[in-house]
Amino acid sequence: MSPGRILAIARRIAQGFRRDERTLGLMFVVPLVVTALLGWVLNEQVDAIVDVAIVNEAGEVGDRIVTAMEDAATETDSDITVAAALGPGGTPEAEAMVRDGRADLAIVIPADLLERVLAGERPTLTVITEGTDPAAEMGRFGTLQSIMANVAAELVPPGANPPVLPEVERRTIYLSPDASQADVLAPIFLGFFGYFFVFLLTGVSFLRERIGGTLERLLATPVTRFEIVTGYSLGFGIFATIQVIALTLFILNSVDVPAIGPLPPFSIGLGVDAAGSPLLAFAIALLLSLGAVNLGIFLSTFARTELQVIQFIPLVIVPQALLSGILWPTERLPDVLRAISDVLPLTYAVDGLREVMLKGSDLTSVAVQTDLAVLGGIALFFVVLASLTIKREVA
Amino acid sequence: MMTTTATTTPTAPEPAAVEAVGLRKQFGRIHAVDGVDLALAPGRIYGLLGPNGSGKTTLIRMLAGLARATGGEARILGTKMPSRPMLARIGYMPQAEALYPELSVGENLGFFASLLGRRDRAAIDGVLDLVELRDRKGTPALELSGGMRRRLSLACTLVHDPEVIFLDEPTVGVDPALRVQFWAHFRRLSAAGTTILVASHVMDEADRCDELVFMRDGRVIGRGTGAELRERAGTTDLEAAFLALSGLDAEGNPVAVREPAHGGDA
Numbered sequence: 001m002s003p004g005r006i007l008a009i010a011r012r013i014a015q016g017f018r019r020d021e022r023t024l025g026l027m028f029v030v031p032l033v034v035t036a037l038l039g040w041v042l043n044e045q046v047d048a049i050v051d052v053a054i055v056n057e058a059g060e061v062g063d064r065i066v067t068a069m070e071d072a073a074t075e076t077d078s079d080i081t082v083a084a085a086l087g088p089g090g091t092p093e094a095e096a097m098v099r100d101g102r103a104d105l106a107i108v109i110p111a112d113l114l115e116r117v118l119a120g121e122r123p124t125l126t127v128i129t130e131g132t133d134p135a136a137e138m139g140r141f142g143t144l145q146s147i148m149a150n151v152a153a154e155l156v157p158p159g160a161n162p163p164v165l166p167e168v169e170r171r172t173i174y175l176s177p178d179a180s181q182a183d184v185l186a187p188i189f190l191g192f193f194g195y196f197f198v199f200l201l202t203g204v205s206f207l208r209e210r211i212g213g214t215l216e217r218l219l220a221t222p223v224t225r226f227e228i229v230t231g232y233s234l235g236f237g238i239f240a241t242i243q244v245i246a247l248t249l250f251i252l253n254s255v256d257v258p259a260i261g262p263l264p265p266f267s268i269g270l271g272v273d274a275a276g277s278p279l280l281a282f283a284i285a286l287l288l289s290l291g292a293v294n295l296g297i298f299l300s301t302f303a304r305t306e307l308q309v310i311q312f313i314p315l316v317i318v319p320q321a322l323l324s325g326i327l328w329p330t331e332r333l334p335d336v337l338r339a340i341s342d343v344l345p346l347t348y349a350v351d352g353l354r355e356v357m358l359k360g361s362d363l364t365s366v367a368v369q370t371d372l373a374v375l376g377g378i379a380l381f382f383v384v385l386a387s388l389t390i391k392r393e394v395a
Numbered sequence: 396m397m398t399t400t401a402t403t404t405p406t407a408p409e410p411a412a413v414e415a416v417g418l419r420k421q422f423g424r425i426h427a428v429d430g431v432d433l434a435l436a437p438g439r440i441y442g443l444l445g446p447n448g449s450g451k452t453t454l455i456r457m458l459a460g461l462a463r464a465t466g467g468e469a470r471i472l473g474t475k476m477p478s479r480p481m482l483a484r485i486g487y488m489p490q491a492e493a494l495y496p497e498l499s500v501g502e503n504l505g506f507f508a509s510l511l512g513r514r515d516r517a518a519i520d521g522v523l524d525l526v527e528l529r530d531r532k533g534t535p536a537l538e539l540s541g542g543m544r545r546r547l548s549l550a551c552t553l554v555h556d557p558e559v560i561f562l563d564e565p566t567v568g569v570d571p572a573l574r575v576q577f578w579a580h581f582r583r584l585s586a587a588g589t590t591i592l593v594a595s596h597v598m599d600e601a602d603r604c605d606e607l608v609f610m611r612d613g614r615v616i617g618r619g620t621g622a623e624l625r626e627r628a629g630t631t632d633l634e635a636a637f638l639a640l641s642g643l644d645a646e647g648n649p650v651a652v653r654e655p656a657h658g659g660d661a
Contacts, residue, residue, distance in 0.1 A: 008509040012495065012502070019497045019535060213491030217551065220459055220487040221510040222479050 001230075005223050009231025013205070014238055023201070027243050031193065035250040038185070039270045050140045051083040053103035055090040058113035065109055068151040079143045091128075098130055104140050105129045174275065174359050186251045186272040187353030188326050190285050191346060193247055196317055198240045198289045202232065202296030203309040210300060215390070225390040229383055233293050240289035247285075248278055275360030280368070281353055287375040288349040294382035301389040320346040345378045412437040412472055412559055412590035413458060419466030420453050420613075427453040429613035430467065435592060437558075440585050442601045443594040444637065445610035451594040452490065454610070455561045458592070459487040471559055483511055486557030490564050492544050494536045494551070501532040504550055511555035518554055525580060526550045541568045549577065553584075560584070560591045566600065578603050598633045607633075611641050 017024055054069060056062035066085050073082050083103040086093055094106035108126040110116075116123045127144065129137045170177040175184075209215040218228065254271030274281065295316065303309045321327070323337055324346035333341055341347050352371030355361040361368050411434035420428040428450045435441050443451050456462040458469050460477035469476040471485060494503050504523065508514050523529040526546035536544060545568055552560065566574045578600075581591055585605075593604065601607055602621050609617040609624070617624055617640040621633055628636035 004512075004514075005510050008506055008514075012498065012506045015499075015502050016495060016497045212495075213489050213493030214495060216461065216489050216491070217487070217493040217507065218510065220461055220482060220485070220489075221507065222482045222512070223510050224479070 001224065001227060005227045006231045006234060009223075009228060010234035010238065013232065013235025016205075017239060027197070027239070028246050030197070031189075031243075031247045031250045034189065034193065035247075035270050038189075039254065042185070048136075048139070049078075050080045050105065050143050051103045052080050052144070053084045053086065053094040053097045053106040054082060055086045055088075055094045055106060055108045057088045057111040058109045059088075059111075061114045061117075062109040065151055069147065072147050072150060080147060095128060098128055105137075105144065107144075183270075183272050184358070186270050186274075187281070187357040188350050190244065190247050190251060190281060190357075191288055191349040191353050192321065192326065194240055194244050194285045194289050195292045195320070195346060195349070197243055198236055199292040199296045199316060200309070200313070201239065202236050202293045203300050203303070203312065204306050205236075206232070206297045206300040207303050207306060207309055211304070219390075225387045228390055229294060229297065229387045232297060232386075233290055233383070236293045237286065237290065240286060240293075244282055244285045244289070248282060252278065272357070274357045276356035276362060280362065281356045284349055284352040284356065284371065284375065287372065287379055288345055291345045291375065291379040291382050294379065294386040297386035298382060298389055320344050323347070325350050343378075345375055348374045348378075410437075410473065411435055411470075413592065414470040415454070415458065415467065416470075417467035418454070418457060418464050418469055420450075420457060420462060421465045426613050428457065428464075431610075431613075431615055433608065433615065435590055437590050438585055438588045439605040440581055440591045440593065440603070442604035442607045443592055443610060444596065444598070444601055444607055446596060449610045450613040451610055452563055453613075455487075455563055455592065455594055459485055459561045461487070483555065484558045486552040486555070486560040488549055488552040488560075488562045488565050490567070492548055494544060494547060496537040497535055499533050499535050500528050500539070500547055503536055503547060504554055507551040508554045513555040518556070522550045522554045525553070527576075542570055542573060545569050546573070558589060560589060562591065562593045564595055565593060566595070566597070574600075598637070601633050609637055609640055616640050 052069065052073075054066050056066055058065075066082075069080070070082050070085070072078060073080050084090075084094070084097060088111070091106075091108055094103065094108070097103040098106050106128040108128070110124060110126070113123045125148075127141070129140070131137070209218070251270050251272050252274055257265060259265045299312050299316070300309065303312070319340070323333065323341040324330070324344050325341070326346075330338060330341045330347060348371040352368055352375070355365060355367050355371070363369065413433065413435035415431050415433040418428055418431045418433075419426065431450075431454060443454070445451050453462065457464050458471065458476065460469075460471075460479075460482055463477060471478075471481050474481045495506070498506065500523070501519065504519050505514065508519055520529060523532060526549055528543060528546055528550065531539065531543065536547060539547065545565070549562075549565060552562070566577060569577065581593070581603075585591055593600070595601065604621075606620055607618065607624060608615055617627070617637075619627070624636045624640070625631060625633065628639035630636050630639060
């Protein structure tokens with residue numbers, strides 16, 4: 001093994017990047033755009049006003065609920081508006097309103113409301129929604145429920161005591177109860193974007209070596225395939241380092257941009273308070289990238305054009321995004337998918353980054369040790385796999 | 396050292412710089428190189444001639460240690476190929492340009508030079524002077540003309556002063572004036588003891604070689620100086636000599652029935 005040749009290959013990659021201003025620029029622009037957009041969306045999410053259509057089948061008793069809701073709607077900072085209060089038989093009209101967007105949801109107060117309350121039973125209200133956007137509807141449903149809790153007091157028959165509802169106070173072990181989505185997602189971005197970019201760039205770069213004849217020329221020199229793989233890992237390691245540093249800076253810091261013209265003020269960067277060492281988070285992201293470099297080299301064997309490398313994205317990146325615990329906790333995955341999730345490098349990187357950045361774990365934590373060990377193992381596995389695809393016999 | 400040439404070599408007693416003994420390469424059912432015996436004397440320029448798909452590139456790749464033979468043996472300067480240390484003493488110019496387009500002339504050359512263990516300024520500047528690209532040292536390969544890229548590719552092949560050089564169609568896309576310069580340099584190298592094997596299917600280049608090797612369907616079908624081959628075929632031009640030795644008539648149609656051609660310049 002010759003360190004000189006390894007360094008020569010790493011230098012060659014760095015020289016290529018130096019001339020490729022666009023790729024170099026993207027390394028900084030992408031984290032900037034993504035974190036700015038995310039910080040904006042997650043931190044300053046506007047509470048959507050829910051337009052409610054009410055159908056009252058219960059007559060006078062129901063009017064009390066309608067009035068209570070109308071009162072709630074007129075309060076400042078109210079999250080609802082009453083789009084229409086309809087009398088008995090108004091259900092088809094309410095449904096039409098939901099269908100054509102004049103109302104977000106409709107509530108039907110049943111005719112047997114009074115009967116059931118008097119019988120000591122719980123009355124059932126029917127809520128009609130469009131049903132096409134579960135996430136948005138869950139939010140509206142939540143808004144409605146909090147308002148119904150207040151309205152419930154109005155339902156108490158005159159002279160009776162209102163039910164006693166305990167207040168719930170939330171405490172959390174990590175972060176604060178009102179931690180934003182951005183705080184929780186930050187560690188994932190660090191891993192995911194580093195991985196994605198490095199994989200793509202190595203894949204395309206190595207494919208060019210294969211089809212452009214430079215790999216052949218490389219192999220006509222005394223260089224070993226281990227030196228090639230190490231040189232590549234080192235060269236793209238520099239790239240990954242810059243990328244991860246840029247991402248870390250944007251995630252940990254934030255810059256407020258004042259209102260410019262018609263643009264409202266916003267902030268670039270997430271300004272997350274990382275609990276643990278940024279250096280350890282950086283190490284995890286770098287180990288993940290090392291695997292990505294060699295996965296890129298390995299998969300470039302199976303591509304003939306750059307477009308075909310891009311086609312690996314759904315195969316390599318999407319399953320990782322879905323199964324590595326970014327969107328759903330891995331414990332809740334079905335057995336088969338759980339097994340797949342267990343071999344994906346991003347699973348361990350996401351877990352490790354969460355441990356370090358959210359829980360403040362350090363190297364003494366078994367979870368962090370495991371994640372580092374598995375990531376190292378996976379990287380090593382792909383180093384071997386990548387070197388096996390580089391043969392002096394290219395034809 | 397044994398001499399197993401199919402035809403007699405005038406410089407026979409000297410140990411061969413490049414040697415092939417029953418060399419074969421099979422891709423599936425295709426015999427790209429089908430038992431080649433060859434011994435090339437040091438300090439001479441050899442032309443490897445043959446139509447597309449005759450096995451020239453495959454033969455060169457095996458000799459240069461880039462492909463493993465499926466049969467027989469290749470030896471360079473007495474060492475059995477493939478041998479990694481020997482690669483530093485061989486120069487190989489592939490058919491493809493094989494340059495990094497975003498890297499400058501100097502960076503391309505410096506990169507291959509350091510892999511070959513010759514990263515001194517003198518060697519790099521010397522070979523740049525030779526291909527007349529010294530004033531372009533900082534220009535990205537991307538911005539060079541086709542002929543300049545070809546020259547840079549040659550520079551990358553010669554930067555480490557190799558003792559044996561394999562050139563796979565080096566003058567494709569090179570203008571006549573530059574071609575003359577290339578050959579003048581090949582001559583100087585051979586005078587200094589370098590052995591050169593040039594694959595080509597351009598017959599006018601053939602007469603610049605000391606000796607020619609004709610290939611067809613993965614086999615050597617003739618070897619000798621241009622004059623010898625012409626005489627043997629009873630013609631006055633090389634093209635006709637090649638056709639006659641291939642068993643083809645003047646229009647390129649087979650004179651006798653042969654196995655259908657196979658093999659490829661893979």
